[in-house]
Amino acid sequence: MERKQFGLGDVVQMKKPHPCGTNAWKVIRMGMDVRIKCTGCDHSVMIGRLEFERKLKKILIRAEEEPQA
Ligand SMILES: [Zn+2]
Numbered sequence: 001m002e003r004k005q006f007g008l009g010d011v012v013q014m015k016k017p018h019p020c021g022t023n024a025w026k027v028i029r030m031g032m033d034v035r036i037k038c039t040g041c042d043h044s045v046m047i048g049r050l051e052f053e054r055k056l057k058k059i060l061i062r063a064e065e066e067p068q069a
Contacts, residue, residue, distance in 0.1 A: 006056065009063030011039065014055050018043065024060055 006012060010027045014036075017023035022040025029035035034052040037044040047055070 006059055007062070007064055010059050011061040012036070012059050013057045015057050016055070027063075 006027060008027055008030050012025050012027065013023050014025060018025075018038045018040060020038060020041040020043070022038055024039045025036040026039055027034060028037050028044065029046075032049060033046050034049050035044055035046045036052070
């Protein structure tokens with residue numbers, strides 16, 4: 001199983017779009033919980049990291065290409 005790599009500032013697509021119709025979320029905070037902000041309406045949500053990884057569909061825009069050591 002491939003582990004999804006994501007980082008602060010990445011724009012990601014989730015399995016379910018936000019009710020506003022946008023499906024592009026920016027990662028604005030990383031930690032035990034991840035805070036993501038809808039790029040369509042600026043609504044932000046905080047979700048557990050494991051839940052985030054389960055709901056993540058793909059990464060649309062990577063903020064950084066450098067892998068973290
Ligand atoms: Zn939205």
